Structures are given as C-alpha cells and as structure tokens.
Amino acid sequence: MAWFVKPQYTIKKSATIKQNEGLWTKCPECHSIIYNQDWENNLHVCPHCGFHDKLNAFERIQMLIDPGTFVETFNNIVSADPLNFNDGTPYIEKVKNAMLKTNLKDAVVTGYGKLEGHMIELAVMDFNFLGGSMGSVVGEKITLAIENATKHKRPLVIVCASGGARMHEGILSLMQMAKTSAALKRFSDEGGLYIAVLTNPTTGGVTASFAMLGDVIIAEKKALIGFAGPRVIEQTIKQKLPPGFQSAEFLLEHGFVDIVVERKDLKSTIARVISYIKGK
Amino acid sequence: MRKYYLEFEKPIQMMEEKIAELKKHLDSDFSVELREMERKLQYMLEMTYKNLTPWQISLVARHPERPIFSDYRDKLFDDFLEIHGDRNFRDDPAIITGFATLGNYRCVVIGEEKGKGTKDKLYRNFGMPQPEGYRKALRAMKLAEKFGLPVLTFVDTAGAYPGMEGEERGQGEAIARNLFEMSALKTQIIATVIGEGGSGGALAIAVADRVLMLENAIYSVISPESCASILWRDASKGPRAAEALKLTAPELLKFGVIDEILPEPIGGAHRQPEETIAIVRKALLRHLDELVRISIPKLVQARYQRFRGLGVVQVQD
Ligand SMILES: [Zn+2]
Ligand SMILES: [Zn+2]
Numbered sequence: 001m002a003w004f005v006k007p008q009y010t011i012k013k014s015a016t017i018k019q020n021e022g023l024w025t026k027c028p029e030c031h032s033i034i035y036n037q038d039w040e041n042n043l044h045v046c047p048h049c050g051f052h053d054k055l056n057a058f059e060r061i062q063m064l065i066d067p068g069t070f071v072e073t074f075n076n077i078v079s080a081d082p083l084n085f086n087d088g089t090p091y092i093e094k095v096k097n098a099m100l101k102t103n104l105k106d107a108v109v110t111g112y113g114k115l116e117g118h119m120i121e122l123a124v125m126d127f128n129f130l131g132g133s134m135g136s137v138v139g140e141k142i143t144l145a146i147e148n149a150t151k152h153k154r155p156l157v158i159v160c161a162s163g164g165a166r167m168h169e170g171i172l173s174l175m176q177m178a179k180t181s182a183a184l185k186r187f188s189d190e191g192g193l194y195i196a197v198l199t200n201p202t203t204g205g206v207t208a209s210f211a212m213l214g215d216v217i218i219a220e221k222k223a224l225i226g227f228a229g230p231r232v233i234e235q236t237i238k239q240k241l242p243p244g245f246q247s248a249e250f251l252l253e254h255g256f257v258d259i260v261v262e263r264k265d266l267k268s269t270i271a272r273v274i275s276y277i278k279g280k
Numbered sequence: 281m282r283k284y285y286l287e288f289e290k291p292i293q294m295m296e297e298k299i300a301e302l303k304k305h306l307d308s309d310f311s312v313e314l315r316e317m318e319r320k321l322q323y324m325l326e327m328t329y330k331n332l333t334p335w336q337i338s339l340v341a342r343h344p345e346r347p348i349f350s351d352y353r354d355k356l357f358d359d360f361l362e363i364h365g366d367r368n369f370r371d372d373p374a375i376i377t378g379f380a381t382l383g384n385y386r387c388v389v390i391g392e393e394k395g396k397g398t399k400d401k402l403y404r405n406f407g408m409p410q411p412e413g414y415r416k417a418l419r420a421m422k423l424a425e426k427f428g429l430p431v432l433t434f435v436d437t438a439g440a441y442p443g444m445e446g447e448e449r450g451q452g453e454a455i456a457r458n459l460f461e462m463s464a465l466k467t468q469i470i471a472t473v474i475g476e477g478g479s480g481g482a483l484a485i486a487v488a489d490r491v492l493m494l495e496n497a498i499y500s501v502i503s504p505e506s507c508a509s510i511l512w513r514d515a516s517k518g519p520r521a522a523e524a525l526k527l528t529a530p531e532l533l534k535f536g537v538i539d540e541i542l543p544e545p546i547g548g549a550h551r552q553p554e555e556t557i558a559i560v561r562k563a564l565l566r567h568l569d570e571l572v573r574i575s576i577p578k579l580v581q582a583r584y585q586r587f588r589g590l591g592v593v594q595v596q597d
Contacts (some may be wrong), residue, residue, distance in 0.1 A: 079516055145319075167511075174479060175590035178587040186584070209459060211456070212457070233442050241444070244321075
C-alpha cells in the first residue's frame with residue numbers, strides 16, 4: 001500500500017543509505033527506484049511495497065521528538081578494547097571507522113525530550129554502527145538511561161535495532177544483557193513505564209534482554225525480530241524458513257508483540273500509550 | 281581403559297595403553313617398571329593440562345566423558361526429587377529442576393542436561409533448551425523465593441536451541457524474563473559453570489550471587505566455531521577464535537564475571553569425575569555458609585551492583 005506523509009520535519013541526510021548518484025534510491029525489498037526526496041519525506045518507507053528501511057539514530061530522534069526539545073546524554077562514553085581483540089583489523093580501528101562512517105560514538109544515542117508534549121527518556125540504537133551490536137558502551141548507556149528514567153520518573157522508550165551482542169567484547173558483551181535487564185527490573189518495581197520499539201532488525205542478545213521486556217512492545221511493520229538469526233536457524237534445521245517467519249506480524253500472532261505500526265504512526269501510537277497509562 | 285582421547289592427549293593415550301598392557305602381564309602391582317611408568321604418566325598429565333590452550337580447554341569442556349549435570353545430581357545429593365514442566369506448554373528435558381539437600385541446606389536445583397548415550401542425548405536435545413526450559417527454571421526459582429530456599433544452578437549448554445519452535449514460543453522473551461527476575465530474586469543463588477557456558481542460554485540461569493567455574497569449563501558470548509565462521513568465514517579457525525574470545529576461567533575471573541575457579545583433578549574432570557564433584561560440593565557448601573549470613577535486601581543489592589558493574593568503557597572529558 002502506497003502512502004506519502006507530508007514532510008513534517010527536516011530530516012538529516014543519512015550517511016549510509018544506498019543511494020545512486022544522490023538522486024535515486026533503490027528499495028532493498030522490491031527494487032523500485034524512488035526519488036531521494038520522496039524517500040526522505042517518506043521516512044525511508046518504500047511507497048510501492050511498504051518496506052521500512054533503516055533510519056539512523058538522529059533521523060529517528062527527529063521523527064519521534066518534538067522539535068527543539070531533545071537533550072543528548074552520556075555522549076562522552078566510548079568503547080575500550082578490554083579483550084585486545086584483533087581479527088585482522090584491530091577492534092579499536094573498527095570502532096574508529098564506524099565512528100567516522102556514522103558520526104556517532106557507538107551504536108546507541110541516549111537522551112531525553114518531549115514526545116507530543118510528554119517528557120520521555122529515550123535510547124535509540126543505530127544499525128549502521130557495527131550492526132547495532134551491543135558491547136559495553138551500548139549496555140552502559142542504556143542502563144544509565146534506564147536509571148535516569150527511574151530517577152526522574154519519566155516514561156522510557158528504547159528503539160531497538162541490533163544484530164546482537166558485540167563478540168569483539170566477548171563475555172562482557174553478554175553481561176550487558178544481565179545489566180540492562182536488572183536495571184529494567186528496578187525501573188519496573190518503581191512503577192516506571194517502558195515502551196520497547198522494535199525495528200528491522202532486532203535479534204540476538206538485544207532480543208533476549210531489553211527488547212522483550214517492554215510493558216508495551218511496539219514493532220514496525222515487517223521488521224525482522226528474533227532470538228536466533230534466520231541463517232543460523234536454517235543451518236540448524238537444514239531447511240528454508242517460510243516467508244514472514246520472525247516478522248513483526250509473526251511475533252504479534254504468537255503473542256510477543258503488542259502493536260505493529262507503520263512508521264508514520266509510530267510517534268502518535270507511543271503518545272497514546274503514554275497518555276492512557278500516565279494521563280495527559 | 282578410557283574410550284575417548286582428545287587429539288592432544290595422544291601421547292597420554294599411548295602411555296596409558298602401555299601401562300595397561302604391562303599390568304596384564306604382571307602378577308603383582310609391585311613392579312619398579314610400572315611405578316616408573318605411572319610416575320611418568322602423572323607428569324605428562326600435569327604438564328599437558330597445565331599448559332592447555334583456550335581451544336584445548338574448549339575441547340575438554342565438551343569432552344564426551346566429562347561429568348554432566350545428571351552426574352552431579354546423582355553424586356551431590358541422595359534425595360533429589362525432580363519437578364517437571366513450565367505450567368504452560370510442556371516439560372523441557374534439556375533443563376532438569378528439582379528439590380534436594382546439600383549438607384544442611386534444602387535447595388532448589390536447576391541444571392542444563394546434555395544427556396548420556398544417543399537416545400538420551402536426543403531426548404535432552406543435547407542440552408540446548410527451548411523457551412519452556414527457561415520458564416520451568418524460573419518457576420522453580422520462584423518456588424525457591426517463596427519458601428526461602430537457596431538456588432543452585434549448573435550451567436552446561438552450547439546455547440539456547442536456535443530452532444523454529446523456539447522462535448514461535450519466544451526464546452528471546454524467555455531468556456530476557458529470567459535475567460529480569462533473577463536480578464532481584466529474594467533468595468541466595470549460586471551458579472556453577474561445569475562445562476560449556478554458551479551465551480544467553482547459559483546466562484539465563486546464571487544471574488547469581490556467586491558464579492563458580494570449573495578450571496576447564498568455558499563461558500562465552502559465542503562458540504569459537506561460530507565466531508570463526510562469522511569473522512573469517514571458516515569454522516576451522518576455532519582455535520584462533522577461542523584465543524581471541526578470552527573464554528577461559530582465569531580470563532573471566534579477571535573481568536569479574538566469575539568469583540572463583542574450581543580446580544579440576546590432574547588430567548581434567550573426565551579422568552576423575554567423583555573427585556571433581558567432591559570439589560564442587562565443598563565449594564558450594566562454603567559459599568552457602570557465607571551467603572545465608574547476608575540479609576536478603578543486602579544480597580539482592582549486591583547482586584544488582586555486581587552485574588551493574590560489568591563492562592569496560594572509556595569516558596572522555
Ligand atoms: Zn535518510
Ligand atoms: Zn519497495
């Protein structure tokens with residue numbers, strides 16, 4: 001189904017989108033050719049097939065947060081290299097390259113701001129930064145955001161996009177799952193409202209921790225959401241997965257997601273949930 | 281005679297076979313030659329096992345004759361009473377839960393079970409749990425909390441099973457829920473990594489007050505083989521990945537992920553299962569003695585701080 005939204009926000013140009021000569025974008029799903037301006041205005045959603053392509057963290061923040069109200073937090077935390085990991089390219093170099101490519105410090109941006117007037121604590125993952133992988137920085141910043149939400153009694157929104165744990169940080173990346181989940185437990189016990197937003201793709205250690213712990217879980221249409229990646233499952237069971245397996249709609253059908261939305265409705269849906277639970 | 285030798289144990293195998301051969305032709309044990317060979321064997325075992333590479337340790341951790349959870353269940357306790365099912369979908373045989381007494385402590389016991397022999401291994405899904413396994417474990421932990429019993433968990437899994445049914449029934453949600461609930465469970469929890477600590481499938485029963493680990497166990501975010509196939513598109517580079525992942529007990533102790541390394545008998549747990557289990561028993565009793573003296577609020581607070589503090593980052597000015 002084709003739809004266009006009026007350009008409500010000026011959206012910063014994504015650094016990494018597969019754009020041809022800066023004029024046209026090819027939809028990764030149906031391969032339609034889309035004029036770049038339409039692609040941006042349409043929030044990276046294909047007007048022909050409805051495919052929701054990735055947004056970078058700041059595009060996402062601009063889409064969700066009322067203009068001029070966002071304050072970034074914990075922007076001074078960057079990756080260390082606790083394992084001295086080198087697979088041919090030193091890990092530190094990979095991080096530096098990702099920083100240059102994305103203009104981010106790591107795979108998550110945290111902060112607070114207003115969403116349709118509601119002050120919320122926000123964490124937005126960015127898949128462009130090393131596949132949105134969760135290492136110590138992602139775990140720490142998300143935990144700090146949860147603790148901030150607890151302290152200021154703000155609703156918490158985490159926008160997930162991740163290939164899973166960052167293996168370059170070994171066991172410490174695994175421990176971020178426990179750390180973030182423990183912080184969410186405390187937040188929950190204090191009566192905090194946590195809305196998890198799952199975007200394409202959300203897999204691995206992020207799915208097996210904060211992505212699945214929302215009081216309300218909202219997924220973007222057709223997003224791939226799973227614990228194991230589709231390739232791993234296919235290798236394990238030695239057969240092809242049926243179409244739509246691990247899609248947002250599949251998770252809704254199986255009872256693991258509350259609401260599936262089109263991107264243009266995400267902000268208003270989050271606002272409605274906050275209003276119902278916390279009042280205007 | 282042992283049936284299974286690892287590649288690097290070949291010289292040990294030859295010596296053990298020679299000794300067995302010699303014993304066949306001796307009338308008594310009092311042979312100078314035999315004594316000498318046995319001393320030599322002991323030395324070989326010591327030297328080999330003192331200098332294992334991370335890859336060799338990964339192989340020992342998965343040794344087919346290494347004691348698995350059911351061995352601990354049978355030798356640690358003489359009164360184990362199994363309880364079944366997650367009250368929701370089914371009973372997952374890859375995780376065993378039950379009640380048992382250790383010393384003076386009535387406990388809830390949870391273990392990942394790889395199984396023995398082909399039939400049992402298939403039945404146990406080779407110790408790779410489905411979501412209902414983790415939900416059963418959580419149900420057992422909630423019982424422990426309600427009745428004030430300490431929880432002992434035994435970690436030994438390649439990982440949560442990555443199959444279709446697991447995805448349909450929320451493998452990610454089941455693991456996440458356990459991390460969430462265990463972080464604040466109001467009773468003592470001790471996790472012991474006895475073999476393989478495979479990623480989220482291991483952590484899902486290891487958010488504990490004390491995390492103990494056998495000397496030749498491993499605990500990692502990803503298996504060396506999978507890591508190698510992602511990084512170098514070559515699963516045979518497992519040895520290099522095992523090195524890079526820092527998945528051995530001494531490395532994990534440095535990171536604060538585990539609290540204590542439990543030494544294995546010379547030549548590994550598979551050579552002396554009973555002795556290994558006795559070492560685990562002593563350690564568990566010692567930690568239980570310590571933990572029960574701490575008030576529950578303090579214990580839960582310390583558990584939170586423990587996991588809150590894990591990770592290494594740089595803070596810029
Ligand atoms: Zn864009
Ligand atoms: Zn399309």
